[in-house]
Amino acid sequence: MAAKAVELEAGGRVVRVSSPDKMYFPELGLTKLDVIRYYLAVGDGLLAALRERPTTMERWPGGVREGMRLVTRMGDGGDAFYQKRVPKGAPDWVQTATIRFPSGRTADEVCPTELATIAWMGNLGTLRFHPWPVRMADTELVDELRIDLDPQPGTDFADAARAALEFREVLADAGLEGMPKTSGGRGVHVFVPVQGCGFIEARHAVIALGRELARRLPDRVTTHWWKEERGERIFVDFNQMARDRTIAAAYSIRPVPQARVSAPLTWAELESASPDDFTVVTMQERYAEFGDVWAPLYEQGPGxxxxxxxxxxxxxxxxxxxxxxxxxxPKMPGEPPRVQPSKKVAEHWDADGNRVEG
Structure with a gap:
């Protein structure tokens, strides 16, 4: 018989946790209640990462087990899914903001403003929080660049970390400053506070910064979009800066048996770090000792x-x-053809990148 619901105090509110003993990470013996207690243990840091940001929930209501499948569209029959719209029946203290998709459609998305909202999201089975790089006051104004250094086959986390350290120098040359975190997998993310700009400008800035990094490390880094051109290099995934493309927040839990988390790091820690060092269990110990090592990131002025x-x-x-x-x-202004180079036949495309039938 399932345990009765329990109530937790979170930032001055009481949040109900249903099925608290449901097993979320069987190999570690971590239950749903353990996951939410983890969120509370790192609460100040997690709230700083999400505060007033429209946030997509990656929900795993059945926990994480071998063979489970994450789907990108509702109704596809998977075990886990992304929820972009605020669920019906949300408490009246859960704040929302209206975001606009590339299609022009809009949605009201959860905007965490207090710790209780995060605990409530946890009760829905949220493991990874995917915040937009905007705030609820103006959801068209990007205030944070997110750079995803993604290892390609033949490379690993250590390669991404070395690329990130060189990327720090690129940022400095551009008058910018950021901080790194693990992705929870093999990659490294760098977040950079900036003065408000549009989505296209933000994406162009990341493209330019990535190209500069690739020039400095041509054998180790690439910005090539097509996989056939990347080789054994770290890919700077500039499209993670496009509208409605997000990167998991610091302290999010990766849905793998080890319950690894996306760990904020100092630059001094990066080179010797390993993704396996940071889990739901070990992060609580680290946080109790050091607190949120990204606190200086939120305190610095935007570049x-x-x-x-x-x-x-x-x-x-x-x-x-x-x-x-x-x-x-949709087709964007100035965009090159969306066809991989090995399949592109020049006479089938006009100067504007539109396919010509014939």
């Missing part, structure tokens, strides 16, 4: 992306301009 945009303009004049958008996007 300007002017230099990065100047680099993008310079590259465009040299023939390296816009890059392909994610496949679900």
């Amino acid at each position: 300007r992306i002017d230099t990065a945009l100047a680099w993008f303009a310079r590259d465009a004049e040299a023939g390296e301009g816009e890059m392909p958008y994610p496949p679900e996007y």
Whole structure:
């Protein structure tokens, strides 16, 4: 028989936890209640990462077991799913914000403003929190660049960490400052506070910064969108900066048996870190000792992306301009053809990148 619901205090509110003994990570013996207690243990840091940001919930209501499947569309019959719209029946103290998708459609999405909201999201089975790089006051104004250094086959976390350390120098040359975290997998993320800008400008800034990193480490880093061109290098996934594409927040839990988490790091820690060092269990111990090591990131003033945009303009004049958008996007201005190079036949495409039938 399932245990009765329990109530937890979270930031001055009482949050009900249903099925608290449901096993979420069997190999570690971690229950749903353990997961929510983890969120409370790192609460200040997790709330700092999510505060006032529209946040997509990656929900695993049945826990994590071998063979479970995450689906991207509701009704596809998977075990876990993304929830972008605020669920019906949400408490009246759960704040929301309206976000706009690339299609032009809109949705009201949960916007955490207090710890109780995070605990409530946890009760829905949320393991990874995917915040937009905007705030609820203006959901068209990007205030944070997110750089995803993604290892390709033949590379690993250590390669991504070395690339990130060089990327820190690129940021400095652009007048910017950020901090790294593990992805919870093999990758490294770097977050950079910036003065408000549009989504296209933010994406162009990341493209330019990524290209500069690739110039400095041509054998180890690439910005090539097509997998057949990447080789055994770290890919700077610039499209994670496109509208409605997000990166998991710091302290999010990766749905793997080890319950690894996305761990905020200092630059001094990065080179010797390993993703396996940071789990739901060990992060609570680390947080109790050091607190949120990203606190300085939130306290620093936002940088300007002017230099990065100047680099993008310079590259465009040299023939390296816009890059392909994610496949679900409508055709974007200046975008090259969305066809992998090995399949592109020149006479089938016009100068604007539109397919010509014939």
